[in-house]
Amino acid sequence: MIQTEFTGEDNEFVYAGHRLRIGDHGTFVLCNLHCRELGRHCHIDYCQSESEENCKLGNQGQHINEKVQLNPDRSKDFISHKLFWERTEQQEFSKCDYECSDKMHNKFQGSSTPKSFCELQLFHAHLNPSSNLLNNIGYISLDGHHFNCENPSTHKAVYYIIFVLNHSGSMDNRDKKPIPNFPIYNKLIKNYNNRIGTVYQAVYQFMDARINSAQANQNQILSATRRDSISSILFDHEVFNFARGGTSYELAIQKAGFLITNYFDPKKENIIIFLSDGSCGIPLNQHHIICKQNETKGFPLYLYMVLFGRNSHSHSLEEMAKIAQSYHPTNTSSGALRCQFTRTMNEVNLVSHFTNVAESLRNHKPALLKKIK
Ligand SMILES: [Zn+2]
Ligand SMILES: [Zn+2]
Ligand SMILES: [Zn+2]
Ligand SMILES: [Zn+2]
Incomplete structure (x- = not known):
């Protein structure tokens, strides 16, 4: 007797832990072997x-004369199982094997967006992107491949930005001070009329530039997960310890x-902006x-090293x-971000460097990295 696997009454049901849908070729994850476990059966x-x-x-x-759910019309x-898998495999394995390079599909650490393959036939002629x-x-x-997912080049890059700032004794040095007539100047000079005060000013300018670039994209309504996250780490010989000492x-x-x-x-690129005025061994x-x-x-770090002092x-x-x-691929497009070392000689240099970094983040298109194949 034939065991009918899909009753046609439920749009979705679960078998052996797999969620199945009627007639949804190639998109459900019923593996041929699991299917065989059912013994004799048929598909819809x-x-x-x-x-x-x-x-x-x-x-x-056998043709079904009744209306069956999921697009009943x-x-x-x-x-038969045989015909079903012939069709599925024919569809799936005659197609191009290029994957969308958008990091949204990166399975690492639970991205929920499945892989997206090119929709065209294997060895198709390359399409004109425009x-x-x-x-x-x-x-x-x-x-020249066609993907059914969202065009990654229209994504606005979003970042996790970590400021790692040296707060050792030498940062109290008053040879560098916050620039007058800049935002938060009056607040800063009360306690930080020194090198670290200048650094805080640069960070403030950086944040201001990031906020402005988000506002400039008002037509894109960003969800909470599509916004930057920011952390800062102050260090000397220890992290988060204000005791004055060396630099680790x-x-x-x-x-x-x-x-x-x-x-x-x-969904985020990781950026570290690391500032120090002194030297220390490389860990x-x-x-x-x-x-x-x-x-x-699949998310190499972008490291911005800044020497100030x-x-x-x-x-x-x-x-x-x-x-x-x-650790970055060597074949990135010319507009891609690069890790860099910058020496900033004075306060103006420092503030403008931080603003330039913020600007380069705005122009960065993360998914335009060329894929090696
Ligand atoms: Zn039919
Ligand atoms: Zn089957
Ligand atoms: Zn293709
Ligand atoms: Zn994609």
Whole structure:
């Protein structure tokens, strides 16, 4: 006796932990093996002839005359397991194997957006990215594939930004002070009329530039998950400890890595803006571990190292930026962000550098990275 797997009365039901839907070719996750576990059974699929007279399924199927749920007006057939899988595989495996490179599909740490494959036939001719889509669904990638998902180049990049700021004794030095006539100047000079006060001013300007760029995109209503998140870490020889001492880059970068792991969001790029006035050894091991972890997730870190103060150079800050950049793909588009080391000589340099970084984040199109294939 034939066991009928889909009754046609329920749109959706669960078998062996899998949620199944009627006639939804290729989109449900019933694996052939699970299906076999049922023993003899049949499936329901849309009729490919649309009428009983033309429906010639032989001994592999039977036209259904009643209306069956999920688009009841489209006629359906009972079909054999064999025919069902022939159709599914034919559809699925004759198609192009290129995937949409949007990080929204990255499965790491629970992105809910499934992978999206090119809708065209395998070895199709590459489409012109500016040509019109027949069905107006999805987009054509720069390399000529058609995906049914949202065009990633229209996404506005969103970030998790971590400021890692040296707060050691030397940051009290008054050789650098907040710039007068800038916002929050009067508040800052009460307690921070020194190097760290200037840094706070630069951070303030940075935030202001990010807020302005969000407002400039008012036509895109951003949900809470599509907004930047910000953290700041103050360090000297310890993190979050105001005792004046030396400078530990190791603890600082370790803390930043910890925050990124704990608050990981596949919709956000991770940016670290690391500022110091002094030199300190490079925490090589720790730094490589953090860069590697994030590269593996498909989200290499963007590290902005900033030297501020009297020192004219910092080998360690420069080297940390180079190491972080080495974990990025080499074939990125010219507009992509890059890890960098910058020496800021004075207050004006520092504030304008932070504003420039904010500006570069605004122009960044995360998903325009070229995919290696
Ligand atoms: Zn039929
Ligand atoms: Zn089956
Ligand atoms: Zn394709
Ligand atoms: Zn996509």
